[in-house]
Amino acid sequence: MRVLAFLDGTLADPDQAHIRVDDLGLLRGDGIFETVLVTNGVPRELGPHLDRLARSAAMLDLPAPDREAWERTVQLVIDNWPRGEEMALKLVYTRGIEGHPAATPTSFALGMEIDDKIKAARRDGVAVVTLDRGFDADLAQRAPWLLLGAKSLSYAVNMAALREAARRGASDVIFTTPDGTVLEGPTSNVVVARGRTLYTPPPSLGILPGTTQGDVFRAAERAGWDTEVTTLKVDELGTGDALMLASSVRKLTRVHTLDGERLPDSTKVHAELAEIYESQYE
Numbered sequence: 001m002r003v004l005a006f007l008d009g010t011l012a013d014p015d016q017a018h019i020r021v022d023d024l025g026l027l028r029g030d031g032i033f034e035t036v037l038v039t040n041g042v043p044r045e046l047g048p049h050l051d052r053l054a055r056s057a058a059m060l061d062l063p064a065p066d067r068e069a070w071e072r073t074v075q076l077v078i079d080n081w082p083r084g085e086e087m088a089l090k091l092v093y094t095r096g097i098e099g100h101p102a103a104t105p106t107s108f109a110l111g112m113e114i115d116d117k118i119k120a121a122r123r124d125g126v127a128v129v130t131l132d133r134g135f136d137a138d139l140a141q142r143a144p145w146l147l148l149g150a151k152s153l154s155y156a157v158n159m160a161a162l163r164e165a166a167r168r169g170a171s172d173v174i175f176t177t178p179d180g181t182v183l184e185g186p187t188s189n190v191v192v193a194r195g196r197t198l199y200t201p202p203p204s205l206g207i208l209p210g211t212t213q214g215d216v217f218r219a220a221e222r223a224g225w226d227t228e229v230t231t232l233k234v235d236e237l238g239t240g241d242a243l244m245l246a247s248s249v250r251k252l253t254r255v256h257t258l259d260g261e262r263l264p265d266s267t268k269v270h271a272e273l274a275e276i277y278e279s280q281y282e
Ligand code: PLP
Pocket: 035, 184, 185, 186, 187, 188, 189, 207, 208, 209, 210, 211, 212, 213, 246, 247, 248, 249
């Protein structure tokens, strides 16, 4: 099941071709996206997702997204999705047609089912490997043209890292800088629980400000936890009470194995935090 809507308010058949071969999103990965989780007809953290879409657009010098049109398009897809069924809703915004004098962005929203691998990860946790991302902690500040921290469509490296994880017997990745500073996953943020405090690395490292991580942190604070956005080193990852990955579709996923080493059982801490997060949406 999939539902496709364009930003002009038209629904379209997702099994038909709609994108021109000279679209710069296709030719160069020159565009941005968001993936929003929709449960019970409610898009989670839509405001922060649209804020981040606008932030990514500004970083890529794309026209500012029309927020109201995106809100309407999101609602249109939701209205055409079976109520009660979860959906991963992808918002895509590319630079449009190459060489077109009045190029306008290509903009669409595509609702998709949550695949079984993601459901298994939510339930059972994941094995993760750390991989060098090859840039230093200050690169995002020194070289903004590298677009670190923009949610661009250029995810070939992120997907290659996941294949490398599979070759090493794991299913996910935590990227680090060459000197062992923790960055993020290819599609997630890193969250460590130690005592009654949650930690996550800062976006100034050139990573995405996570909507799920932010949502989890706010919910945890209301439940009496402390939170800290701070630099973490790779050797701290396995020493807390729980290591987790946060992302819209995966929610808060427990990491049970890190670089081939089984971590101490974190099921209880993870279950408590997952419940704190989830109970906001019940
Ligand atoms: N970091 C990267 C590189 C991502 O691609 C994603 C989401 O796909 C995240 C972090 C998590 O962001 P969110 O919680 O907003 O889904």
